[in-house]
Amino acid sequence: MTEANEDLSKPVLIGRSSSHFTRIVRIFADELRVDYDFQVLRDMLSPRPEDYGGNPALKIPVLRTSRGSWFGALNICRELWRQSNHKQRIVWPEDLGEPVLANAQELVLQSMATEVTLVMSRVGGAGDGGVHQDKMRQSLGNMVGWLNANAASFCAALPEERDLSFLEVSLFCLATHLEFREVLPMAPYTALTEFCQRFGARPSCAGTSFRFDT
Ligand SMILES: N[C@@H](CCC(=O)N[C@@H](CS)C(=O)NCC(=O)O)C(=O)O
Structure with missing residues (x-):
């Protein structure tokens, strides 16, 4: 089916x-x-926006809908919520009105972005060396350490009446x-490991396990 007459x-x-931003969307959709x-993006190094549903950033995920393409995980989750007939009570980033909650969201998203840069350097053949790579690894370790140390506090601060x-x-x-x-091996980060065991029991998490597309 061509783009023009696509349903x-x-x-x-x-x-x-295998993409963490994609998995966010798949969990929300579920x-x-x-x-x-x-639709699997086969070549992560493709320089063609068409392969990314028109996203000029050359990033996934992208959601193609009859109203147009939505770029990025948060945009897509919001659109899925608008399309859903199963209106769940969602806590969105703008609802996080305490420093510990807002900072946790910031550090999760920054950690995800830093990880993408580290993984893509590896995939693209740039290697693991260099002062800036060292700084990114340091930054990532700091952020995950902060998330681990504050997990109990920000999880408790989330509104109770949420789905x-x-x-x-x-x-x-x-x-x-x-x-x-x-x-980053997660074993030393016990609070995050416990959180993952607890949260990962949801069918939406169990059904979206990471794997490499063949
Ligand atoms: N701002 C985007 C970031 C998406 C992102 O970084 N996706 C990664 C995969 S998890 C990607 O497309 N990497 C390819 C690249 O960086 O070249 C979002 O929130 O979804």
Whole structure:
């Protein structure tokens, strides 16, 4: 089917099963019971925006819908919520009105971005060396250490009357991905490991395990 006559009554998610930002979206889609077709981005080094649903940033995930393409995990989760008939009570980043909560969200997203840079340097053949790489690793370790030390506090500060929060889903995807891509062993971070065991019991998490697309 060509782009021109393509049926987008069901949205198409462009991503990879090994991508932490993609997994955030897949968990939200499952929790919100929104059906979608999954289109694997085969070449992560492709320089063609068309391969990324038109995203000029050359990043996944992208959600293609009849109204247009949505770039980035948070945008997509919001659109899935708008499309959902199963209106869950979601805590979004703008609802995090305490420093510990807002900082946790910031550090989760920054850790995810730093990890992407480290992994893509490896994939692209730039290697693991250099002063800036060392600084990024230091920064990542600091951020994950902060998240581990403050996990009990920010989890307790989340509104009780929620079904799901973007913070918990993104934290779960970050922590499990650091282990999956062997960027940072998670065993020393016991609070985060316990959080992942608890949160990962949801069917939406169990059904979206990381794997490399073949
Ligand atoms: N701001 C984007 C970031 C997405 C992102 O960094 N995705 C990674 C995969 S998890 C990617 O596309 N990496 C390819 C690259 O950096 O070249 C979002 O929130 O979804």
